[in-house]
Amino acid sequence: MNEPKYAVILVDSTSHAMRIERLLNSADIDCKMIPVPRQLSSDCGVCVRVRFDDVDRVKKQLEHDRVEFQVIYDI
Amino acid sequence: MIYFDNTATSFPKPPCVAEAMVKFMNDIGANPGRSGHRLAIESGRIVYNAREAVAELFQLADPMRIVFTSNVTEALNLALHGLLKPGDHVITSSMEHNSMMRPLRCLEQKGVEVTVIPCSQQGRLDPADIESAIQPNTVMVALNHASNVTGSVLPIEKVGLIARAHDLLFLVDAAQTAGVLTIDIEKDCIDLLGFTGHKSLYGPMGTGGLIVGERVDLNAFDMIKCGGTGSRSEHENQPEFLPDKFESGTPNAVGLAGLNASLRWILTQGVDQIRSHEIRLTKLLIAGLKTIPRVQVYGTLNAEQQIATVSFNVLGKEPSEIGLRLDEEFDILCRVGLHCSPASHKTMGTFPAGTVRFGLGFFNTKEQVDYAIAAIRKLAEEVK
Numbered sequence: 325m326n327e328p329k330y331a332v333i334l335v336d337s338t339s340h341a342m343r344i345e346r347l348l349n350s351a352d353i354d355c356k357m358i359p360v361p362r363q364l365s366s367d368c369g370v371c372v373r374v375r376f377d378d379v380d381r382v383k384k385q386l387e388h389d390r391v392e393f394q395v396i397y398d399i
Numbered sequence: 400m401i402y403f404d405n406t407a408t409s410f411p412k413p414p415c416v417a418e419a420m421v422k423f424m425n426d427i428g429a430n431p432g433r434s435g436h437r438l439a440i441e442s443g444r445i446v447y448n449a450r451e452a453v454a455e456l457f458q459l460a461d462p463m464r465i466v467f468t469s470n471v472t473e474a475l476n477l478a479l480h481g482l483l484k485p486g487d488h489v490i491t492s493s494m495e496h497n498s499m500m501r502p503l504r505c506l507e508q509k510g511v512e513v514t515v516i517p518c519s520q521q522g523r524l525d526p527a528d529i530e531s532a533i534q535p536n537t538v539m540v541a542l543n544h545a546s547n548v549t550g551s552v553l554p555i556e557k558v559g560l561i562a563r564a565h566d567l568l569f570l571v572d573a574a575q576t577a578g579v580l581t582i583d584i585e586k587d588c589i590d591l592l593g594f595t596g597h598k599s600l601y602g603p604m605g606t607g608g609l610i611v612g613e614r615v616d617l618n619a620f621d622m623i624k625c626g627g628t629g630s631r632s633e634h635e636n637q638p639e640f641l642p643d644k645f646e647s648g649t650p651n652a653v654g655l656a657g658l659n660a661s662l663r664w665i666l667t668q669g670v671d672q673i674r675s676h677e678i679r680l681t682k683l684l685i686a687g688l689k690t691i692p693r694v695q696v697y698g699t700l701n702a703e704q705q706i707a708t709v710s711f712n713v714l715g716k717e718p719s720e721i722g723l724r725l726d727e728e729f730d731i732l733c734r735v736g737l738h739c740s741p742a743s744h745k746t747m748g749t750f751p752a753g754t755v756r757f758g759l760g761f762f763n764t765k766e767q768v769d770y771a772i773a774a775i776r777k778l779a780e781e782v783k
């Protein structure tokens with residue numbers, strides 16, 4: 325099996341990343357703010373890294389909180 | 400020393416404010432929202448925490464709708480210059496601070512129509528007067544929540560309902576009330592709320608913001624500055640989303656660290672607790688001043704209908720003399736004159752000399768109020 329270990333959530337700005345971090349934390353979902361990997365975007369900002377296994381929960385949670393995010397990539 | 404100039408800026412601040420700022424300067428320091436390293440993220444988190452604390456204070460569901468500015472003056476300028484176009488009509492009151500009045504007068508030169516609704520001499524506004532001033536081209540009602548001269552609270556809930564019923568934007572200057580009066584953006588039908596960190600929010604100077612409600616059309620809302628936001632760096636055009644559209648340039652992160660601390664302090668104390676203490680002191684002050692012959696107190700004379708700001712004069716003496724002697728002989732610091740609001744003083748009949756203003760705050764005590772009343776009594780007795 326060669327499953328990716330992590331996924332990252334790309335967002336519009338650092339403030340949005342902070343908001344997602346806060347919401348995921350309160351839903352007990354592990355996450356970490358990291359610089360956006362160069363292969364994904366040339367932007368200088370941060371994104372939120374989550375465990376690949378949690379992606380479905382993350383999506384549900386963010387939809388529930390009506391938070392916008394651009395896209396989730398596996399890395 | 401007795402500090403009675405909390406209307407200009409609150410002092411002292413709760414100790415947690417300076418502590419948070421020192422910690423930021425010594426241990427964090429990085430630019431929030433620019434780089435992706437540990438300290439930058441920590442710095443961004445502090446700015447975000449401040450955003451969340453503001454959202455909690457004003458019952459706002461989405462913290463992204465808070466645009467940080469350097470004070471309420473910048474927030475009001477952003478709202479007014481960003482949204483009003485030539486040919487638009489805006490309604491305001493005769494109790495406004497120059498932070499509201501001057502941008503409006505400036506826009507008037509550019510073709511915006513401005514109606515100033517006269518308030519009563521006590522500083523009261525009749526909401527019906529707002530309604531009758533509405534024209535087909537009216538787009539906004541812009542009001543302060545409480546006067547920084549008389550302390551009188553304007554009926555924003557009633558005006559909010561009128562504005563909403565006529566589909567107008569409602570802009571509120573909460574410089575004097577954020578943190579002491581309960582403000583509910585939703586219930587009070589507020590579309591734009593300006594606040595400043597250094598007064599009744601007990602935070603540092605150089606912090607403030609504008610809350611942008613969901614009814615505000617972002618496409619018709621121009622920014623008054625453009626620049627780096629730390630987002631969408633690959634584009635040369637300004638981002639269109641909140642808060643980045645209006646937050647260009649490195650923010651006052653150390654100030655926001657302090658504001659975050661002061662907001663948490665307010666939320667822990669409780670706005671109602673702060674308000675009750677201020678009402679107690681204001682009642683005492685008004686009652687005491689009223690017993691002194693030759694002292695005239697302005698405003699509603701009702702502590703429940705105003706904030707802890709009281710304007711008065713000793714008839715026969717200039718406000719400037721009272722101010723100087725309170726400072727030099729009685730160790731009482733206050734502000735005298737026009738308080739950046741000539742319109743209010745014209746309304747009250749105290750233009751151009753102005754008034755003596757005592758601005759009380761959470762850290763003032765009953766003993767200080769008693770002592771100040773005795774001082775004014777002494778000065779008034781000199782007039783024969």
Ligand SMILES: Cc1ncc(COP(=O)(O)O)c(C=O)c1O
Nearest residue numbers: 470471472496498543547574595
């Ligand atoms: C009602 C009101 N509006 C606006 C302001 C301006 O505040 P700032 O200087 O923080 O922008 C003040 C205080 O000076 C005020 O009392």
